[in-house]
Amino acid sequence: MSDNAHSEGHVHSAKPYIRIYCILLVLLVISIVGPMMGGLTVMLVTAFGVAVVKALMVAAYFMHLNVEKKYIWYLLAMAAIFLAVMFFGVAPDVMNKDGVNWKRLDHSAPSSSTAPAHH
Amino acid sequence: MTSSSTHADMAHAADSHAHHAPQSFWSKYIFSVDHKIIGLQYTLTGIFMAVVGVYMSYVFRMHLADPTAHIPFYGVLSPAAYNSLVTNHGTIMIFWVAMPILLAGLGNYCIPLMIGCDDMVFPRVNRLSFQIFFLSTVLLLVGFMAPGGAFGGAWTSYPPLSAKVEYNLTPHGNVIWLLAVALEIVAFLLGGINFVTTAMNSRAKGMKMFDMPVLVWMIVIATIIFMMSVGPLVAGAVMLLLDQTLGTHFFAAQGGDPVLWQHLFWFFGHPEVYVLLLPELGVVCEIICVFSRKPLFGYKTIVYTTFMVGILSMIVWAHHQFIAGIDPRMASIFSLTTIIISIPVAVIMFAMIATLFKGSIEFKAPMLWSIGLIVEFLLGGVTGIYLGSSALDVYFHDTYFVVAHFHYTLIPLVAFGGFAIFTYYFPKVTGKMLDERLGQIHFWGSAIAFNFIFIPLFFSGLAGEHRRIYDYSGFAELATPQMQSLRTMATHALLVMLAFQIPFVINVIKSLLKGAPAGANPWKANTLEWTADSPPPHGNWAELPEVHRGPYEYSVPGREQDYWPQNAPN
Amino acid sequence: MSAFQVPIATNRCATGIPTGRLAIWWVLASEIVIFGGLVACYLLFRFRHPEWAAEAEHTKLAAGAINTFVLLTSSLFVVLAHVAASNKDTVNARKYLIWTILGGLIFLCVKAYEYTSEISHGYTITRSVFWAFYYTATALHGLHVIGGMTIMGLLLPDVAKGKNLQRVEYIGIYWHFVDVVWLFLFPLFYIASAAS
Structure with a gap:
């Protein structure tokens, strides 16, 4: 204290x-x-x-990070870096609309809760 | 800062008798703030849940051996109940057995004792952490009484199965399951902040970073991995909860993306394996040194390698999703990282084996469990290399080969490691020695039976047997007598393994009643927890210890004794 | 139940950072990945759906700007409370903490107005995944605002008595973090729209 x-x-x-x-x-x-x-x-x-x-x-x-011990910066940076790793690991699957030999089908209109369409 | 804090130490030491005022049963055992009691609360809750989880596996293995049978102590298993048992077996064993026993229980009990302080830095946060955990335990079990039954969409809870009641048919079970898991994560976040802060700030006088036992390092690194990986899953859990309750479309194919949940789940789920692995490896390091009377081989190498494991564990997650339609380029990257992570783990394993070299090895029960862990985990790790390669995984995915693989990693960690911890620390916690002969019977019986449960499953997986199937009679090539005999063999081995827990239970009861008194340091170990009384009182030491050397000074030449406690002045 | 006694461990300081502050930084590190995870998911979808820019037009830029101003101002108050506390000026510390809480209240009122008018115009959480993200992210942030206000309220009696003044700094660090999260949510949901 x-x-x-x-x-x-x-x-x-x-x-x-x-x-x-x-x-x-x-x-x-x-x-x-x-x-x-x-x-x-x-x-x-x-x-x-x-x-x-x-x-x-x-x-x-x-x-007060300007007067705090340096490794608090590293600690926060570590969290941010792992987050960036997650972002770039997920991006190829979730972010793209299309890619090599594939195209995401358009589901933008939310359908009602009837039987789901299989593709 | 240091001068003022030592001043505070002395001021506290002067009135330390205030710590030992008599307390009622409730304040001493139920609402205690003492790290040892909280550690035991976590461990005992974990053991209780282990019994529940094993009971579930008993029920569905009995069903698989004979699908029409009336299962003793259960009855006839319905398909929906089969799904919820498989789901909750996985959930319980990871979140309510492995986490509380290996991380929370062990960490709470050992960190303050091993670094020589009187308690965790935030005892009341610690108590809150257990209370939230206990609440989550009750909530999970309440799920079984909910109308519609407990959630049955697998412990990975993939949407849309988990998100839509039309698919999972458990209108309350899925929400309760998700809330229980979320609460459990909150509990471990609170505990984790306590662990890391305690280890960073509250080491005994004279104890430098590299004077900490490897176990403390491992628990701290495991906690950091947990805290860094669980965040996106917390966000994902909120999103899934909204999908379930309000009907948003985060993870629906309409506007959202089901694969996103898989990424969020495994971004946590894979590091989680290492969260469970590291504390175990730490315990094995301690036990191997003590029972071979040798310094740990490559202390700093092990610590740095563990950091490497931690970092690599964050970039292997998508190997769980090779057939989920992920980008093939990413699949090859994740294959590569998955295979690379076996290198640092192997380095740690080799360091352990090198520690044994030319030691005076004593095969007491804790040592047997530790060596057993290394040997059996090796089999789990090696089969992981097959699964990590994305081409092979296309065939192996969702077969019993995967089931056998991860049970070969997790049972050595949780069961073998758990029993190693139990037999090693039982004298410290209770002040009584366990019976060695019953311990040996328990080890050999369980270890051999364990192999006969899962080796058949490797073969049935190779033959294409899919997991999570209630009834194989509809699959001509899986319903053959040969395949059925593999299933039956696994079930029989499970019954044998369960029977071999009887000597363990007898051993514990007998030792609690009339075991030989243990004394403070029955294993002649160096680390600080063995300098406190057995069991340690509230506050752990009358006078907090001061540290003069590293934790692994065994068999130092020129000394009479073959151990050299960290706090001994000379 | 015997009175709680702070253990010796809490006052040890091997890193040179007081235990409470170190713990707050760990809390924030784990909060970064929670909020960051949510924002990362939103960004992934946002890049995939350029058409969400049109949806973002329906959030209220003025209200968002006012709220950013309010939070920045409350951040100033809480740092002034810390200055007062470190000067052992309990009267001003308490005053600035109360002003900070008021800032949080204004923020929540503006937020409530926004939610009400959006929902009444049909922009509900189930309208599209954009709105689902909007409500989830802002509500999660709002819960953090409420949590911070509650803790500050609980601190007030102690602060008035001059007890545990270091806690003013710790809650301040947390409050600034909540502010920083908003600094990112504001451009993500309000500014980046088709109108701009």
Whole structure:
């Protein structure tokens, strides 16, 4: 229960957090206005690129990963990497509409609960 | 930080008598926060469920030996009941026997004792973890009383069979089954966070990372694999639950994708095999060193190899889906990784065998079970190479060859490993020695009978016998007398194996009543749990131990004794 | 039942990270794969179905943006609560925690408004797999918001007494994570639509 050691000696100031918060709000505006400009690349960069930046800023400054032991980064990165492994392992089967010598049949219209059609 | 925490240690040691205030039965055994009691609660629940699961296998094996017979202690088995018994046998043996005994029970009991602290870091979270687990156990068993019966769509619960009541015909059983499994996962996540944090933060004074016994390493790595692989399945379970209850189409062919569930399930399901394997290998490492009086061969190699196993175990999952219509290019990648993972496992096995080399080996019961585990698991592993190759798997998939293969891996792990743990730690937990002669009878009888259950199934699988079939009379080439004799042989061997559990039960009862007192260190082992009293009191030690050396200093030249406890100053 | 006594193990600190904070990071690592698993499944389907962009038009961009703003602001409050707690300023710590809880409440109210209007326009969970993902992901996130608010509520009496102040930091880390999850759900379900 003695983990406030880093605060002993000096008073923990709120100012840096408010500065980060202001930057986050600016990024939020960019992520909303950007995609309205149109264009896929603009949308990807402003919506998802900015989301990544925002997430990293929250992690680094609000969650204090910038002053935390390095291996917490590794721990979180490990989770993210395993997730990426899962994504790319599943993608060839679930993501594609067609591939070499196969094509997914169209079932997009949800059918009623009558006997299922076999293909 | 260190100075302040040692200060806290001393302050606690001063008033440690407060720990030993007399407690009522309820607070001591039922709502205890003590890691040892919680470990025992997990283990005993697991043993109870093992009896339930074995009973199920007894019923359906009796049915397969003689489909028309009236089965003693059961009656006549209906096709729907056959399906639900097969399903729940698998579910129980993995989630309610292997996990609680090998990971939760063993980890809870051993981690604090082996790293020299008084409890888990979050005792109340630990208690909550067991309570959730217990709730999930009750829920699973309640499924058998639900209208329509218990879920019968196999332990893998593939949609659309599991998602649609029109197909599985168990309107309540499928939801109850899914909820029980989800609760059980939550329980182990809570426990797992406790395990990892305890091992990382609470080691005894002087104990460095590489002074931890291999068992602790293995449990921690197994826990991390579990935590990293189970997440997508939790998400998948929520999606399947919505498919079942609200009628969404996540896993339906209309708009969704049934193969996605298979991926989510096996992304967890395959690492799970290694979650069960690693703690066992850890126990075997400990036992082999103690009973051959030799240092572990290649401690660091084993630890690094275990990391490798952990990483590789996350990228082999799709070998369960070779005939599910997955991309053939991925199938060849997963074949390759599956075959590669046998290398680190073999390295660990060879390190164990090298430990035995020129040791003074004593074949006490724990040692027999450990050696038995290595030998029998080898057969399971080698047949896995056949199945891992995607071309062969097209033929073998869903036959009894697969059944025999994974029982050859899981029974050595869960039964042999479980009995190794039981016989090794029984003196520590109860303070009484087990009878050695009954232990030997139990081992040889069970081990030989075990082979006669599953070797016939390899052959019937090779002959094309499909699993999960209630009645083979409709399949001309499977209903022959030759095939039937293989089935009957397996059932007879199962009955023999069950009969050989009687000496074990007698042994336990006899030893509990009038076994020889064990003393603190009956096996003359080095690790810290053997320096505490048997059974250890609440708080484990009057004064927490300090560590001076690694865990495997056996037969050090120039010393009078052939062991050197980790906490001995000299 | 005898009073619970914190074991010595809890106060040991071999890694240099306090036990509670280390555990929170492990919780988050396992949460990453849970939410990540769901989002990964959504992404796989989203790439397969470009036509879902039209469905995403019917989510309410303005409400989502307001909620992002609300969560970011509550994140600021909870970090300010941590600052106050580490300065042993229990009055401000308690105040900022209450503001954080209020932020969570506003978030849930906006969410409730969204759900109501979507469902009343026929965009229910069974309409298509897009909406199934939308409701599953946002509801799972909403449950985490409720969980965080509940824990903060339970912490308030202790914080006022100056007990266990380190917990303010731990719940803060969790709350930021819930915020980060939303930062990804927002573009996934609201921004990436045919209108943009």
